[in-house]
Amino acid sequence: MIAVHVLRVFVDEHGNAGNPLGVVLDATGLTMRERQRVATVLNFSETVFVDHENEARVQLFTSRAELPFAGHALVGTAWLLGRRAGVTPRVLRPVRVADPVSAFVEEGRTWVRGALADAPDWGHVRLPDAAAVDRAAPQGDRWPKHQVWAWLDEPAGLVRARVFASAFGVVEDEACGSATMLLAARLGRPIVVRHGRGSLVRARPAGLGQAEVGGDVILEDVRHIELGRYNTE
Incomplete structure (x- = not known):
């Protein structure tokens, strides 16, 4: 059985709305095919797979394909890792981008800082x-x-x-x-x-x-x- 933490990221002032996110912790035993299948079954806009929580090494998938970078996915993952460890990680390491993504908390909210070149060309x-x-x-x-x-x-x-x-x-x-x-x-x-x-x-x-x-x-x-x-x- 694969445990998936289901978050809602970017909720409003009352905890409503937010974008669903699946996060699989300790995902090292899952193949690429299995990761993609989990993301397809969940059918969220993104699902994150964390390899080695202490390193915050992450891989991101939509229901169809892998993504190098996604804002709501990384904000949610930083929040979850911080909740588990008691402190938000200083960086996340998406496997398909060159540089780590900074993470921090400001006024109780979780933030990430990333390179615009890594984002999809919206x-x-x-x-x-x-x-x-x-x-x-x-x-x-x-x-x-x-x-x-x-x-x-x-x-x-x-x-x-x-x-x-x-x-x-x-x-x-x-x-x-x-x-x-x-x-x-x-x-x-x-x-x-x-x-x-x-x-x-x-x-x-x-x-x-x-x-x-x-x-x-x-x-x-x-x-x-x-x-x-x-x-x-």
């Missing part, structure tokens, strides 16, 4: 207002990996956004950290984003081609998967 589509964002829907290949957004309060840096990600096998990503990091960098300012159904994502530029993303996380469940029930071929 497109951004500015819409006239929040109502237009609410009405938006992917149409075929129109927005295969795009964040649609509008200002809620531009002077205050408040944004309304949604992400469509059919290119990664995800129809809509409830709260996308990497797209929000890129948006903050492109806007050149800190932002607070009301994302998806009601998630809350914070992001800001961090200089030298980097950005930070952070928010609140909760543990929802520990789920057990019997992989033998599923075809891993």
Whole structure:
């Protein structure tokens, strides 16, 4: 049986909404095929596999393929490792990126800092207002990996956004950290984003081609998967 910690990352002020994330700890015995199968069975936007908790070495998968970097996945993993060890790890080590990803806690929220070059190449589509964002829907290949957004309060840096990600096998990503990091960098300012159904994502530029993303996380469940029930071929 494979134990999966199911988190919700970027919950709002009341612990509602948030993007589901699966985290498998001590995953060293799982093959690439098995990891992909677990991620496919869970069908979250991302599932993380941790090899050696003390090293914070991690591998990220969507339901369809491996990803080098994902904001909500790394924020959630940093939070979970910190909860287990009593202190948030200073870095995470995604296996497909060159440099470690910094992690830290600020005002009770978990943050990560990463290179924008490691993030997927999200497109951004500015819409006239929040109502237009609410009405938006992917149409075929129109927005295969795009964040649609509008200002809620531009002077205050408040944004309304949604992400469509059919290119990664995800129809809509409830709260996308990497797209929000890129948006903050492109806007050149800190932002607070009301994302998806009601998630809350914070992001800001961090200089030298980097950005930070952070928010609140909760543990929802520990789920057990019997992989033998599923075809891993």
